[in-house]
């Protein structure tokens with residue numbers, strides 16, 4: 164559906180390029196996430212894909228046709244591609260109904276009625292028809308922005324940080340809703356986020372960006388369990404990225420060679436019973452987080468590890484024995 168080929172963008176001819184040689188493809192109906200730290204070039208990539216930014220190099224194709232940049236046409240953008248910006252861009256003086264109607268105002272009254280009612284249902288906005296954006300919660304405004312973007316049935320929906328500025332319960336609910344709405348409508352979606360949990364929760368595939376370049380593209384499972392390098396491995400919270408020497412303190416790595424080792428917190432198995440076969444460690448911190456508690460452990464040889472465990476079962480200074488169930492070797 165959409166093909167990004169060797170895309171490059173330098174805002175300032177003398178300065179560093181915002182993105183360099185960015186390439187990936189997105190299938191029809193797929194949810195694709197671009198993740199990376201602030202300033203790594205996610206929004207620039209998205210804006211080039213929407214035809215709102217002129218690429219310095221490379222191109223973006225929609226169904227095999229090049230997206231024309233803003234310097235080459237009078238009105239920037241592409242009719243089949245909609246971008247939902249971080250600011251939602253709703254009309255403040257219009258009701259929810261009128262906001263959703265705006266992109267399809269040229270169609271017949273009957274079609275408008277049918278389409279808006281369908282979107283109100285799809286985006287769970289029933290009952291909010293007459294409210295203006297200022298009287299809606301953040302999550303509701305986000306759903307209205309989503310309905311507006313979907314109203315003219317774009318082939319591709321681009322979303323810039325759709326889940327930021329939302330509290331955790333709303334964010335969790337909205338991620339689930341977005342996935343349902345997108346899969347139900349068959350739209351192709353590319354969204355950007357600096358939060359790996361967004362990508363893991365709803366994306367079919369993920370691209371990790373750093374300093375304007377794509378480091379790895381894969382399914383959430385591949386990115387999580389086969390990270391291409393330590394940066395990607397460490398981009399997920401609580402990952403243990405150990406130097407080779409530190410790793411030797413907790414793992415038998417004979418016959419193996421790498422520059423670093425990644426151990427996920429859920430791979431650190433903890434027991435309290437004395438066991439000569441296991442590595443002795445001390446609990447140095449306990450972090451309560453409800454469903455996902457974490458311990459910080461330190462082995463007798465000084466290697467620190469995050470471990471997932473029921474925090475109520477442990478106290479600081481407890482002696483424990485650990486076994487590493489799984490790990491990944493990292494080359495750089």
Ligand SMILES: Nc1ncnc2c1ncn2[C@@H]1O[C@H](COP(=O)(O)OP(=O)(O)OP(=O)(O)O)[C@@H](O)[C@H]1O
Pocket residue numbers: 174175181199200201202203204205206207208357
């Ligand atoms: N209009 C612009 N003019 C000049 N430089 C820009 C412009 N827009 C972005 N940049 C620069 O390009 C780089 C990439 O910015 P971009 O907004 O694409 O990153 P991002 O990953 O989306 O960041 P964030 O997550 O903070 O939104 C940054 O160094 C930024 O300062």
